[in-house]
Amino acid sequence: RSALGLGDAHCGPMKADLVPHGVVGYGLGGMTWLPGAVHQVGSIACQPGAYHWQGIAGTMIQADPANELSVVFMSQCLNALNQPELGPVGLVMQAVYQSLDDA
Numbered sequence: 001r002s003a004l005g006l007g008d009a010h011c012g013p014m015k016a017d018l019v020p021h022g023v024v025g026y027g028l029g030g031m032t033w034l035p036g037a038v039h040q041v042g043s044i045a046c047q048p049g050a051y052h053w054q055g056i057a058g059t060m061i062q063a064d065p066a067n068e069l070s071v072v073f074m075s076q077c078l079n080a081l082n083q084p085e086l087g088p089v090g091l092v093m094q095a096v097y098q099s100l101d102d103a
Contacts, residue, residue, distance in 0.1 A: 045093035
């Protein structure tokens with residue numbers, strides 16, 4: 001039993017699927033793209049297995065082991081979450097993945 005008095009049966013993985021279509025899993029403060037996300041969301045930035053975190057002012061990271069890619073984008077843009085360029089599938093991330101296809 002844990003210090004909280006809960007048995008191991010109550011402790012699951014640190015991930016919960018909160019999206020109805022099942023394209024994103026959440027855990028450890030960020031999200032992970034699940035298989036099928038590229039087609040369902042319509043963005044090449046939704047690579048399965050890639051971990052994404054975004055801060056309130058637009059700073060974001062994405063670690064994509066399948067493409068051996070790490071992206072760190074630093075920003076201090078107020079209202080960044082409402083900017084089409086700065087979302088997890090925004091124009092910045094799409095440009096990064098498009099550059100991989102062009103190479």
